[in-house]
Structure formats: structure tokens, C-alpha cells
Amino acid sequence: MTAASAPLDQAGPRQGWFARHHIGVHTALIVLMIVWAVPTLGLFINSFRPATDAFGTGWWKALFPPYHFTIDNYAHVLSQGNIGTNFINSLFISIPATVIPIFVAAFAAYAFSWMEFPGRNILFVVVVGLLVVPLQATLIPVLSLFASWGIAGTFLAVWLAHTAYGLPFAVYLLRNFMGSLPREVFESAAIDGASPVTAFFRLALPMSVPAIAALAIFQFLFVWNDLLVALIYLGLIHPEDLPLTVNIAGLVTSTGSGIEFLGAAAFLSMVLPLVVFFSLQRFFVRGIVGGSVKG
């Protein structure tokens, strides 16, 4: 990122609070960061405190002596019998359920952006409008479909379902991005005799990398944090195949006891989505699109 923006830094005068590296930009950003971090910080600190402290006094009290930090909450969460298996299950569900919809959506988005066919706009409205379908309304009919196909309770069922549920947003996001790519790139490719397949893999896909990275982050996150879909399509038949979210749900009983473990569990289950976020960050680099549009 630094490498990409370095040449820009030298160009042009620095004007106003809004300019690069201006003190006003830093101040505004740091204030925003503090406001966004404080709520999480509260839970983070409380996750290292005994329940009586966490519920009796404000989290900031823990920052002053006498210190009463403990890792018991984390130890309790990690000591749950099947947490290792469930972690693997979460990975096993999330990775294919992230990769498959990206491909399927990219094909559809490319067709919606760069191919002419009757009813294109109406069809697009329908696809994106499906975003509003409440998941709860689909559970029972889809489960009986899975049962009649003989795949109820399998990972395949969960992958298929997550793919479908993620598609409306994925198509929407990618269509918006691919549709904004410059026409001349595709026209000159067509003149050079490139088939749509070549144009898709050589041009549209590489140029959409930032959007695909964003999509991958969200799809992974939603699948990783999902409990409902896994519970219905997998857990009803094979409870041992459930993801990590079931451990978290199981920590708090219906009477609300065990709520002190939630913080620890939340931070443990957050680690992987954050790793995904960090590792995909490097695709948010200026110039991926600009470079190929030159001339």
C-alpha cells in the first residue's frame, strides 16, 4: 500500500485538513477509531475478569490496582469437550461456502454486465430483490427438499444452502463493480478475437479483485458466524458436525447464566475472520484497475 501511494505523496501541494497525512485527517481518524474500539475493549477487558467483578463494576476499574485478571473464562470455553472438532467443522463449512458462491456470482455478474439479452433488468431486479427473503421462511421447504435428495444432514447441504443465500448480494456487488469497468477494454479484447471466456478470466476477473476480496471477507464472515443454517440442515441429523457457533450458543443457558463466558468465546471465534480480513487487505491496492485501463 505504501509503495503504491508513495509517488502520489510528492505530487501536488498539501491543502487543508483533508490533505494526505494532514493533522486533521489523523485527528478525525483517531477519534473514530477510539469511538469504535471502546465498546469492544470493554468486553475484552471484562472477558479477563471474574464474573462478580465484570457485572459489579465498570470495566475501566480493572485498569487500576488491585488487579483481578483471570484467564478462567477462556479456559472454560476451551475446555468444552468438542470445541476442537467444532472448530474444524466451522472451517470445513466456511471455506467451500465462501469459494463456490464467488465463482457462481462472478459468472452471473459478468453476464448481467456485458451481455445483452431480453429481460436482463427484470431478472436482475428479481435476483437482488431476493436479498430481502427472510431465511426463516426458506428453512422448512428447503429441508424437505434436502431430505428427498438424501443429503439432509450432510456438509454438502450446508454448502449449497450458504451458496444460494450468499448469491443475491454477491451478484449485486460484483455486477456493480464489473459494470463500471471501461467498455473499451472489452471492445478491444473482442476485436482481438478474444472469446467472452477469455475476456472474463483475463480482464473482468483480475480487474475485479478488490470487489472479490471484499465479497470473500463478508461471505466468510457470515458463514463463520452462522448458527441457524447449520443447525437446521446439519445439526438436526448430525449434531457432531455442528460449527463453533454452537459452542458459543451453548455457553449461555436459557436462564442467562454463563453470560460471563460470552466475551471469551466471542474473541476466540473472532480470530479467524480477522485473519481472513488481514490477509485479504493486501488486495485493496490502488492501481489494479487503473493499470489495465491505461491507453
Place this chain on the structure above:
Amino acid sequence: MDKLVTAAIVVVVVPGALITYIWGTEQVLRLLPERLKPTVRPWLWLAPALLFLAIFLIYPMIGTIIHSFQNHAGTQFVGLDNYVWFFGSEDALTSLKNNALWLIFLTLFVVGFGLLVAVLVDRVRYESVAKSVIFVPLAISMVAASVIWLYMYEYKPPGTEQTGTINALIGTAGLGPVPFTQVQQFSANTFALIVVMAWMWTGFGMVIISAALKGINPELMEAARMDGATEWQVFRGIIFPLLVPTLVVVSTTMIITALKAFDIVFTMTNGNLGTNVIANQMYAEMFKFNQYGRASAIAVVLLLAIIPIMFFNVGRFRQQEAVR
């Protein structure tokens, strides 16, 4: 470990199969007369997506639409009764009003702050760290988020020590305490819930807007700067107009999220204290009262509510095509 090996295979084989499929379509198209190719090709590219959507979303939705005209057991058609019931119920008025608040303020918050953060982080060297801080709340589960804001909003009677972050903070300035999401009389309960959701989803807006920002050709901005444009003029004249399509995507997604707002309301107030929303009502009809007909009617109302927004989107895409 077997599972991870299988997962690795799936991750290689399935995209491989999909790529082969798309490549295969071109081979099949060769067999067709030239005139038919452009007609058939788009449908081959759309087929996988349409198949998934038809099976998992459209087919159940058709069932839902049918149920919405039936009685609670689905044994008899009752015409528009379920719709008449919904729009006549007292809760519906509260819910519709609250969803309107959600729609306006959640969208404004997420788009506004998402844009602000995306533009600001583009100008500093600690971009990655700053983005991560804003993104973290989105990675937190809804239940954990509601616990976090329980600590934030906690309210103790005046005179006693405040353990909630906000009340302790405004207490040092001699204000409050404010009974956030605790009593019916507190008129901003819904607003307090919207803040939680906005705090979570700003990272979403930021990531998408940032991805689009990185897609803007830097030469455009450099040319303007060379011509002596101020940073604000570069933003107003180049960055913002080019981001508008993306802002519409984020807005539309947030409008839909606002219409479907459920989890935070369910975990924090369960729709009490004047915070009920449409999705919460639907959930109650479906799982608490076993009124499938009514629940389905509410789902259809949500579906209808989105149509004008989608047509606005299509109009925008037409414009996009005219200029690109």
C-alpha cells in the same frame, strides 16, 4: 484432519468444475449457428446462479406467498385476511414506524461513516490498522454485540455508581444517567438499537467503499491535483461522483438490512419498550403463535417494500451503461 483434506479437495475441484463448465459453454456454442450464440450465451453463464436461487430462494418464497393467503394451519384460503390483520394490528404501526427509523438512520450512519473512514484511511500510512479497528465489530457475533452494548448502556439509578460506559462517561460531565433501552418512557430506545447495528455495519460500508476507491484510476486524481485542485475539490469533483454507484449499493444493502432488522432487537429488547420491528413480529407469529399465514403475509410485505428500491437501481444501471 480428514475433513480438512476433503475441504481442500472441494475447494480445488468445485471451482475447477465451474471453470470447466464456463469453458465448456464456449465449446458447445461453437456448434450453434453464429446468429444464436449471443442469445444462448448469457443463459449458460447465468444458469448456475439461477439454479441455486430458484431452488433455495424462489421456490420457498412461492410457498410463502401461497401461505400468506391461507389460515394459520394452511388448510383453507382466507383471501387478504392476513394482510388486513397485519395492517390493522397496533403492533404493525409501531413496527412500520420503527422500520422507517431503521431504514433512514442505519443507512445514513453506515454510508456516511463508511465513506468517511474509507476516504480518511486512504490518506494515512496506518490504513490497515485503522480499517481493522472499524471492521472488528462486524466480526463479532450478534449475541456478543448485544452483551457489549449491555455494558455500554447499563443504567443504575441516579446517585449510585454507574457501571455502564456511557452513563459513567457523561456522569463525569455531571449529566445523566440516561436509561437507555431500559424503560418504555425513554423515547430513543429504537435509536439506541440502531446505534448498535450502525457500529457493527460501518465496517461493511467501509470495506466496499474502500474497494471502489482503490478502483479509481489514480491518474484522474493526479491530473486534477497537477491543475491545482484542492483535496476537497478532488473529492467533490472526482472521487465522490465515481463512488456514487458504490454508495447506492451500500445504501440498498443497508435499506434491506434495516427492513430485515431482527437479531439486535431480539437479543436486546425482544421488541419490547416500543422497539418492535416487522421481522420480529414475523418471528413471533411463526414460532410463538404458529400463525404461518400471518408470518408469511409479513414476509411478502417485506418483499413488496423492496421493489421500488430495486427499480431505482435498474434505472441507475441503465445510466451507467449509457456513459461507460
